[in-house]
Amino acid sequence: MKIIQGGVTAAKGYSAHGAYIGIKRKRNDLALIVSEVPALYSGTFTTNVVKAAPVIWNMDIYKHKHPVKAIVVNSGNANACTGDQGDADNEKMAITLAKCLGVQKENILVGSTGVIGVELPIEKIVSGIEENIGHIKSTYEAGLLAAEAICTTDTFTKEVAVEIEISGKTVTIGGMAKGSGMIHPNMATMLSYVTTDVAISFDMLDQAVKESVQDAYNMISVDGDTSTNDMCTVMANGMAGNEMIVEEHEDYLIFKKALDYVNKTLAKLIVKDGEGASKFIEVNMYGTRSKKEAQVLAMSVVTSNLVKTAFFGNDANWGRVLCAMGYSGVKFDAKKVTLNYESSAGTIDLMVNGVPQKFDEERAFDIIKEKEVMVNAYLEEGTSKGTAWGCDLSYEYVKINGEYRT
Secondary structure (H helix, E strand, O other): OEEEOOOOOOOOOEEEEEEOOOOOOOOOOEEEEEEEEEEEEEEEEOOOOOOOHHHHHHHHHHHOOOOEEEEEEEEEEOOOOOHHHHHHHHHHHHHHHHHHHOOOHHHEEEEEEEEOOOOOOHHHHHHHHHHHHHHOEOOHHHHHHHHHHOOOOOOOOEEEEEEEEEOOEEEEEEEEEEOOOOOOOOOOOOEEEEEEOOOEOHHHHHHHHHHHHHHOHHHEEOOOOOOOOOEEEEEEOOOOOOOOEOOOOHHHHHHHHHHHHHHHHHHHHHHHOOOOOOOEEEEEEEEEOOHHHHHHHHHHHHOOHHHHHHHHOOOOOOHHHHHHHHOOOOOOOHHHOEEEEEEOOEEEEEEEOOEEOOOOHHHHHHHHOOOEEEEEEEOOOOOEEEEEEEEOOOHHHHHHHHOOOO
16 A cells, blocks of 8 residues: 555546635635546445434435535535525535536535534525536645635644555545544544545445444544534545456455545544644553454543543543543453553553552653553453544633634
8 A cells, every 4th residue: 555645636537626605704615526437425424313414415315326426515504403494505505516517416415514503605605616616626736625625623634545556456545534623433523535446336335434434433532522414425436447346355455454544544633633632642452352342442531531631631640541441331350451651752551450550650741741642451351452542622622612603
């Protein structure tokens, strides 16, 4: 696998554009992604009972396995909790782009992100689509403009692209994402758009996407809030010309590994941009009976407000980690747990085989004051492992969200 510069335009046959159309005060707020040929589409969606209009629209397209030609995304307005008018506005976005491309509305995916409960400025969006569709390009810069246009409270764009070889052909996967706050597993206030030119069957693409999302976006948390608008969208247009992947053989595994890298990279970038965050925290659980148990334990730790605030204060209060493991619902013997903290400044043992360790508080402070910190827990229940990613909880997070609409 080769990591390359790029995002959603890295793979063959994809063009994009991002523009300012007046939804937000200054920043780009309309993104367009177009595939040269119709693409297969798989996705995952928020588990929140309250779903935004674009989520419901895209779920229907996914259910009926419609091929997808393009995606239109607006930022600055979530088009969530907007009733029948929200549904009508969402459909109008799809119809407008469909007419521009000469396809059906069912071939268009829609995304929205921003403030909940406010109707879309739909006329601005319609004219914005019509005026900007002619500007789409397949360049890296065009993909970057699209990545900028989906941001809300994000402080930086999130992109990644890789190349792999499958049946003698170069296959590319590229993606962009947005997310900073309202981030919690089972999707979160995050939008992820991944494009690839791999030739693959719908069933194999769908399997790869579902498994990849579980180990990537569903293993991150910033603040414990699951949004109304979350979605991960993967398009595959087959233009790489590789032998069609129709079963779980070596070619599939090569593709899946690369897709995992793309999704995990985007997921971790979302956490690193967590609202008000000063630390990126990785929690690793080793020696569990199953991968699922390891993931449940890791997520329990990474979502604990007491753990998060301890890291914000550079306090090696490791008892909070063990406590969060204990209420996760996973059974384990605390007298067999070994726990340490690790960063670029070193590693410090806090508990070994259930016995608390006497440690140098100053050295612990130096280790956990780094921007990236790992929590490693070793259980003696089995041979499985799992990882989750999160961040600390700061004063700045409260300030950002206390003033979100103002």
